[in-house]
Amino acid sequence: MNDILTRTLTTCPYCGVGCGICASETAKGVTVAGDSTHPANFGRLCVKGSALAQTLGDKGRLLVPQLNGENCDWPTAINAVAEGLQQIIAQHGAGAVAMYLSGQLLTEDYYVANKLMKGFIGSPHVDTNSRLCMASTVAGHKRAFGADVVPGCYNDIEQARLFVLVGANMAWNHPVLFGRIQAVIQANDDARLVVIDPRRSASCEAAQLHLKLRPGSDVLLFNGLLSFLAEQGKLDHRFINLHTEGFASALASAQQQASTVELVATGCDLPVEQILQFYRWFTEQPLSLTLFSQGVNQAIDGTDKVNAIINCHLATGRIGKAGSGPFSLTGQPNAMGGREVGGLANQLAAHIDYSDKTQQALVGEFWQAPNLVQQPGFKAVELFDAIERGEVKAVWIVATNPVVSMPQADRIKAALARCPLVIVSDMYQHTDTLAFATIKLPALGWSEKDGTVTNSERCISRQRALLPAPGQAKADWQIICDVARAMGFSQGFNFSSAAQIFAEHAALSGYKNKGQRAFNISALANLSAAQYQQLNPVQWPVTEDRLQGTARLFADGEFFTASGKAQFVAVYQRTLSLPSAATPLLLNSGRLRDQWHTMTRTGRAVSLMQHYSEPFVTLHPADAALYGIAAGDFVQLSNASGQMLVRAEISDSQRSGETFVPMHWSAQFASQARADVLFAAHTDPISGQPALKLSQVALRRM
Numbered sequence: 001m002n003d004i005l006t007r008t009l010t011t012c013p014y015c016g017v018g019c020g021i022c023a024s025e026t027a028k029g030v031t032v033a034g035d036s037t038h039p040a041n042f043g044r045l046c047v048k049g050s051a052l053a054q055t056l057g058d059k060g061r062l063l064v065p066q067l068n069g070e071n072c073d074w075p076t077a078i079n080a081v082a083e084g085l086q087q088i089i090a091q092h093g094a095g096a097v098a099m100y101l102s103g104q105l106l107t108e109d110y111y112v113a114n115k116l117m118k119g120f121i122g123s124p125h126v127d128t129n130s131r132l133c134m135a136s137t138v139a140g141h142k143r144a145f146g147a148d149v150v151p152g153c154y155n156d157i158e159q160a161r162l163f164v165l166v167g168a169n170m171a172w173n174h175p176v177l178f179g180r181i182q183a184v185i186q187a188n189d190d191a192r193l194v195v196i197d198p199r200r201s202a203s204c205e206a207a208q209l210h211l212k213l214r215p216g217s218d219v220l221l222f223n224g225l226l227s228f229l230a231e232q233g234k235l236d237h238r239f240i241n242l243h244t245e246g247f248a249s250a251l252a253s254a255q256q257q258a259s260t261v262e263l264v265a266t267g268c269d270l271p272v273e274q275i276l277q278f279y280r281w282f283t284e285q286p287l288s289l290t291l292f293s294q295g296v297n298q299a300i301d302g303t304d305k306v307n308a309i310i311n312c313h314l315a316t317g318r319i320g321k322a323g324s325g326p327f328s329l330t331g332q333p334n335a336m337g338g339r340e341v342g343g344l345a346n347q348l349a350a351h352i353d354y355s356d357k358t359q360q361a362l363v364g365e366f367w368q369a370p371n372l373v374q375q376p377g378f379k380a381v382e383l384f385d386a387i388e389r390g391e392v393k394a395v396w397i398v399a400t401n402p403v404v405s406m407p408q409a410d411r412i413k414a415a416l417a418r419c420p421l422v423i424v425s426d427m428y429q430h431t432d433t434l435a436f437a438t439i440k441l442p443a444l445g446w447s448e449k450d451g452t453v454t455n456s457e458r459c460i461s462r463q464r465a466l467l468p469a470p471g472q473a474k475a476d477w478q479i480i481c482d483v484a485r486a487m488g489f490s491q492g493f494n495f496s497s498a499a500q501i502f503a504e505h506a507a508l509s510g511y512k513n514k515g516q517r518a519f520n521i522s523a524l525a526n527l528s529a530a531q532y533q534q535l536n537p538v539q540w541p542v543t544e545d546r547l548q549g550t551a552r553l554f555a556d557g558e559f560f561t562a563s564g565k566a567q568f569v570a571v572y573q574r575t576l577s578l579p580s581a582a583t584p585l586l587l588n589s590g591r592l593r594d595q596w597h598t599m600t601r602t603g604r605a606v607s608l609m610q611h612y613s614e615p616f617v618t619l620h621p622a623d624a625a626l627y628g629i630a631a632g633d634f635v636q637l638s639n640a641s642g643q644m645l646v647r648a649e650i651s652d653s654q655r656s657g658e659t660f661v662p663m664h665w666s667a668q669f670a671s672q673a674r675a676d677v678l679f680a681a682h683t684d685p686i687s688g689q690p691a692l693k694l695s696q697v698a699l700r701r702m
Ligand code: SF4
Pocket: 012, 013, 014, 015, 016, 017, 018, 019, 041, 044, 045, 046, 047, 048, 049, 050, 173, 174, 175, 176, 177
């Protein structure tokens, strides 16, 4: 029997479900189990969370700072970063330096990075890999609700009876939440699951209806639903009249394109009966949750897709009520926390953007900021374009691997290769991005670092350290504060703990906030170090009148817009991309059940490599026959952006003429299998989110 030496409650570092974990240390090492008290998972974990212990250890870690490829001590590295940034700022201005952050960071890390750049250095160019993940939802929420807020909570799952998954393979990507949906379906004869996805994903196995629609036709499908609701007399006119604006124009645009189910069927390439089934179920069942993720967000019209979904919920008054609402599933463990501190280039801090000069001035006053920025910075794709142009001359990349994850990933390589100063903070020694670093800074990772994350239901949870720092690795917030002080900004960065940073972050959220701002956790601003250590999961807003947090928003029909009313948005289905003669197949990308992002952590767990040990492309049998390809053959996918070499998997889970590749593999694991080299850097014009779900490729058997 292994005696437990310590037991630590913490939070999983992978997906946006944000499961609680109980990590036990014994003489033989660390074991993990689900935290039975955590409201996200009540003790359950998926395969990725369960395998966390396998990913621990010093092997492959970056343990010592490096300058130009040579080990150095921390003072040398910190001074090199500070002096390098200062020289570039002196010669080219503050706008020549940038940071590219990550939804893997803790909120405290994010907070000081954002404060340093936007308040003290004076560069607005801070963006994050959350731009690839949730930016369209952020924009859609702001258009509809006046703030970037998820209205509901996970407990709505147990109260809902119709689940509509749009562009979300929850069975693999949000498995523990999906388990809660499956339990509801199994326990209730009237409960149903509808999956809307061009692929037959693992989530379809539990579904009563799968709409295998034409990629990118979601706006048309939901405009059709809005039209159908109106035609059937199933609108909630009282809610629309009392609590919303813009309904007439939203309905007019829906009816213009989607006046009949037949038109929708043609546009979405679906049978009329299937669409009618979905529309009838939605019409009849008020307890309906529409859950959406990257299939909605990662598109050139991702924001419109989000609003097309929200329009249907507003039209039926299905929001702010138990068991109903639109529900954005965040991809990353702290995509939400990054949004809270202003980690996106179009936000300043604490959910304050650049449109309100009074609120902006409050941030400057609170920070006593010498160089408060006044306008948005470059969004992710724009940022790497600016590096390529030579306009941004120094970039500090923290906890992310853009050489693998950004669209046109080969261009990212070229841009970093010519950037005069590339600083990379990471846990690991050999990522594709670290290869371009002038200065490498060893960072703490999960199980070593301490702070907070916010999951998909606005729930703030503690990540707690259970292991000592390996080598000379430091917390990201410490590294950033060290650099800030070395640059002469001692006043705003004298933090000695994550708890102090959290307290300041919480105080800023409430600073002269008379209820105008959605994000408010001011009741947590005076936590002692011991209270911070003990902090239980809590959903924001957390204010003096809501000390226990807020499970569900908008129950009173009051929204965060200037008028207090939710906004319908008139949206139109865009013309869909058609494959060309040179690139005749459509390409989709996504996640696998057992891997996370670019595999830097999950690639270390032996058990997680059993599911898929190598990258692949999925082809429909008709396409395989057309190209003379058998299962297991090596094939080349190519287009103007790049090429990829993988084995073929053949399955009718794909639509004919369409292919799928996993997004995870980097050169570290497979030399020619970076999926994102094949995606052009097309972005949603409102959110700036790249369209990583739709490209066009040529196929060749090797
Ligand atoms: Fe971690 Fe997500 Fe799995 Fe929960 S569902 S254990 S948060 S990866």
